[in-house]
Structure formats: structure tokens, C-alpha cells
């Protein structure tokens with residue numbers, strides 16, 4: 001059907017950004033409402049909110065950097081192994097590629113021809129083996145620093161939302177504003193997420209709101225029980 005439309009199922013960067021905002025929002029609205037539930041002073045809530053923002057953003061960025069770095073190092077290592085194999089045993093690697101093509105349904109003769117063609121140039125051979133055998137594009141082994149920076153910024157953005165009222169107000173007013181902004185933030189994150197998942201936005205927004213308000217209610221309750229004393 002020529003007019004059908006596919007969503008970008010990869011969409012790694014954008015989707016990671018939405019999750020980053022969601023993480024920042026949920027963890028900081030919970031932290032702030034926990035402090036507010038304990039009737040902490042506005043200064044302490046502000047401090048806790050800022051510490052939650054900076055600490056959380058740093059930890060998200062560090063985690064993203066380490067995991068992307070490890071993944072790209074692993075991919076590089078696999079590429080090096082493959083490059084060596086193609087250099088030392090080109091015929092073995094060609095047969096391997098032909099077998100992959102035959103398993104994809106190509107006739108033996110066509111598979112042999114195509115694999116010979118792909119092996120004719122070392123760079124093309126490596127790229128083909130990476131895609132067909134290792135399952136990744138050798139050009140896309142990830143950018144750890146970029147991913148870490150994006151995680152830091154998106155988490156900080158999400159965490160800033162419930163903190164904003166405490167920069168200008170205090171007490172019950174600031175608490176209610178944090179709840180309101182947190183709810184609007186959660187619904188917005190859910191609506192954006194539905195763009196990736198294809199689910200109805202209302203469903204996705206409702207789920208996000210439920211998760212955020214559940215986490216906030218639990219920490220508010222604990223803060224209220226424990227208090228600042």
C-alpha cells in the first residue's frame with residue numbers, strides 16, 4: 001500500500017529526551033512534595049529541589065555516558081574483530097555472508113554472486129558484515145558525550161518544573177503550584193510519548209499522570225509521617 005506511513009521506531013534521541021524530562025519531573029516533584037509534606041521551610045525545600053535537580057542530572061548524564069561509552073567500545077571491538085577476519089580469511093567471510101543471504105531466501109548462486117560483490121571492497125565488506133552479521137550500522141556506534149549532555153539537560157528541564165514556584169513563593173501556595181505544574185508536565189510528557197507509541201494521547205497522558213501522582217503522593221505521605229524534627 002503506497003500511502004502507508006511508518007513511525008520512526010528508532011527515534012532513540014527524541015525518545016530518550018522525553019524519558020529524561022519525565023525522570024526529572026517525577027523524581028523532583030516527589031522530592032519537593034516529600035519536603036513540603038514534612039513542613040520543611042521554603043529555603044530547605046528550595047535547596048532540596050536544587051540539589052535534586054543538579055544531583056539527578058549529573059547522575060543521569062554519568063549513567064548515560066558510561067553505558068553509551070561501553071556500548072560504543074563493544075561495537076568498535078566487534079568491528080575490529082570483523083575487520084581482522086575479513087583481512088585474514090576473506091573466503092571464509094564470503095561464505096558466511098552467502099549463508100546469511102541464503103537464509104534470507106536468496107538462491108545459492110545469487111547469494112554467492114552478491115557476497116562476492118560485497119567482499120570486493122574491504123570497506124563495503126566490513127559495513128555489510130556489520131549490518132548483516134553484527135546487526136548494527138558501523139557509522140552509528142553512538143556519541144556518549146552528546147547523549148550525556150542531552151540527558152543532563154532534559155532531566156534538569158523536567159526537574160525545574162516543580163521547583164519553579166519555590167523560587168518565587170513558599171508554603172501551601174508553592175506546594176499547590178508544584179502539584180499543578182507537575183500535573184501539567186506529566187500530561188504533556190504523556191501526550192508527546194503517544195507520538196512515539198501511536199497510543200491515544202489521552203491514555204498515554206493519563207498513565208503518565210498516574211505514575212507521577214502516585215510517586216508524589218507516596219513521598220508526600222512519608223514526608224508528612226517523618227517530618228523535619
Ligand SMILES: [Zn+2]
Pocket residue numbers: 082085093096129133
Ligand atoms: Zn563476518
